[in-house]
Each structure stands twice: as structure tokens, then as C-alpha cells.
Amino acid sequence: MAAQIQYADVEVGTELPAASFSVTRATLVRYAGASGDFNPIHWNEKFAKEVGLPDVIAHGMFTMAEAIRVVTDWVGDPGAVVEYGVRFTKPVVVPNDERGGLIEVTAKVAAKLEDNRVRVDLTAMSAGQKVLGMSRAVVALA
Amino acid sequence: MALDQSFVGRSYPPTDPYEVGREKIREFAVAVGDANPVYTDPEAAKGYGYPDVIAPPTFVFAITFAAAGQVVEDPQLGLDYSRVVHGDQKFAYARPVRAGDRLSVTSTIEAVKSLAGNDIIDIRGEVHDETGEHVVTAWTKLVSRAPEEA
Numbered sequence: 001m002a003a004q005i006q007y008a009d010v011e012v013g014t015e016l017p018a019a020s021f022s023v024t025r026a027t028l029v030r031y032a033g034a035s036g037d038f039n040p041i042h043w044n045e046k047f048a049k050e051v052g053l054p055d056v057i058a059h060g061m062f063t064m065a066e067a068i069r070v071v072t073d074w075v076g077d078p079g080a081v082v083e084y085g086v087r088f089t090k091p092v093v094v095p096n097d098e099r100g101g102l103i104e105v106t107a108k109v110a111a112k113l114e115d116n117r118v119r120v121d122l123t124a125m126s127a128g129q130k131v132l133g134m135s136r137a138v139v140a141l142a
Numbered sequence: 143m144a145l146d147q148s149f150v151g152r153s154y155p156p157t158d159p160y161e162v163g164r165e166k167i168r169e170f171a172v173a174v175g176d177a178n179p180v181y182t183d184p185e186a187a188k189g190y191g192y193p194d195v196i197a198p199p200t201f202v203f204a205i206t207f208a209a210a211g212q213v214v215e216d217p218q219l220g221l222d223y224s225r226v227v228h229g230d231q232k233f234a235y236a237r238p239v240r241a242g243d244r245l246s247v248t249s250t251i252e253a254v255k256s257l258a259g260n261d262i263i264d265i266r267g268e269v270h271d272e273t274g275e276h277v278v279t280a281w282t283k284l285v286s287r288a289p290e291e292a
């Protein structure tokens with residue numbers, strides 16, 4: 001492991017650089033292919049509305065993949081992430097236009113643990129709503 | 143209809159190995175828009191001490207979720223998959239998944255609950271490589287929503 005952040009340099013409350021990730025219908029088609037999840041709620045507006053959704057929604061796993069980038073971009077080595085968990089609380093709605101949806105992620109160090117590990121708590125918002133709950137990662141720092 | 147509690151603790155046979163390919167990792171990294179070279183450049187990965195490119199943290203879900211299909215589609219369990227949504231997801235990594243891994247998954251039902259007409263099932267997937275080394279554990283909570291009142 002080769003984390004670029006020193007354990008000694010962070011404190012409880014240290015904020016990681018925030019990031020926003022856009023998601024369009026094209027993004028979802030690409031993610032469906034890469035992940036093998038072809039559930040039509042992620043690409044077929046008619047189907048999504050028939051099952052009671054407001055519109056096509058992003059894969060929860062796509063949102064989870066974007067959120068952890070705030071941590072992996074910060075620490076450098078993605079292999080430094082030793083635990084990562086989320087609850088899918090609200091869907092990320094993806095309108096059929098150029099702009100699509102936006103996932104806004106902030107994160108901060110919530111606890112310093114043993115063995116140079118820290119717990120990072122993440123917040124992921126879209127359209128003013130929290131889309132991931134209990135979103136936490138444990139990261140091994142240098 | 144409430145799911146059968148006797149399924150708690152049931153394990154399913156390990157899946158046939160899934161061979162992780164460099165190009166599949168690249169495809170996934172492109173799909174999530176992540177340009178970290180450790181996902182695509184073996185030399186960059188070696189710089190971090192890995193023998194080959196590694197996969198993004200959530201990549202393994204495609205493998206563990208496919209394995210969880212054994213549970214989801216178990217006719218004896220009787221989960222209504224058309225009403226299933228993904229509730230929670232968690233991973234604990236012993237090491238990153240990397241190109242060349244041949245991974246098999248052993249799925250176990252950890253909990254079965256019924257809450258307000260929703261069926262909730264917790265599945266743990268233990269992922270091992272070809273040498274038997276533990277790579278990652280994935281916990282997946284699936285919620286089969288109660289049908290609407292007719």
C-alpha cells in the first residue's frame with residue numbers, strides 16, 4: 001500500500017477535497033455494460049415510470065463508485081481503502097438531456113483508528129437530497 | 143408472504159472462478175470516469191507495489207451480485223425478484239482485486255426479516271482467489287417491497 005496522506009497529518013474533522021460527478025443517460029448505458037447490470041430502470045424511461053419512479057435513475061452501485069472517488073483521489077492508492085459501505089436512501093434521477101444528474105460528494109475524517117487507519121464519513125447529495133446514508137470508508141494511511 | 147427463517151445461515155456452493163481481465167477493469171474505470179492510472183497502467187500499479195493493475199473498490203460487486211443470484215433465484219426461498227431493490231452494500235477488503243485474479247464466491251444468507259410487508263435479506267459473499275487467499279467480503283442487503291394494495 002502506498003497512501004500519499006500521512007496519518008499524522010489528519011485530524012478528526014479534516015475535510016477531503018469535495019467533488020461533483022455528472023451522470024447522463026449515456027453514462028448509465030456505459031456503466032450498465034461495464035457492470036453487467038441491465039435493469040431497465042437505469043435506461044428505459046417508460047419502464048422506470050411504470051414501476052413508480054420519477055424517471056430513469058442511476059445504478060446505486062454507480063453512485064457508490066463515484067462517492068468513493070473522493071477518498072481514492074485523496075489517498076492516491078485505491079488499495080488503501082480497507083472497508084466501504086453505504087445505504088441507498090434516495091435514487092439519483094437522471095433526466096434525458098445533456099446535463100443529466102449531478103452527484104455531489106463531501107467527506108471528512110470522522111475517527112482516527114489503530115494501525116494508521118482512519119474512518120471517513122461521506123455525504124452524497126443529488127438534487128438537494130441525500131442519496132447515500134451511513135456512507136463510510138476505512139482507509140489505511142501512510 | 144414472509145420468507146422462511148430457516149434459510150438463515152444457509153451457504154451455497156462456491157461459484158466457478160471469474161477471471162478478472164485488464165480490459166474489463168479498464169472498461170469499468172472508464173464507465174465511472176476514473177482516470178487513476180493504477181486501474182489501467184501496469185507500471186503505475188507496480189509503483190504502488192501491485193503485480194498488475196487493480197480494480198476500483200466497487201468493481202467486485204458485479205461478481206458477488208452474480209453469485210448472490212444463487213440465493214435470489216433459489217425457488218425454495220421464493221423471493222419476488224421483480225420487486226427487489228438494493229438496500230445496503232458494504233465491502234471489507236483483504237487486498238484489492240487485480241487483473242489475473244480467478245475469483246470464486248461463497249454466498250451465505252446472514253439474515254431474513256419481514257418488516258411492514260417488505261422481505262429483507264442479507265447476503266454475505268466471501269471472495270477467494272485461486273490459491274484460496276481471502277480477497278474481499280461483500281455484504282448485500284436486498285429488499286423485496288410489499289406489493290401495493292389492490
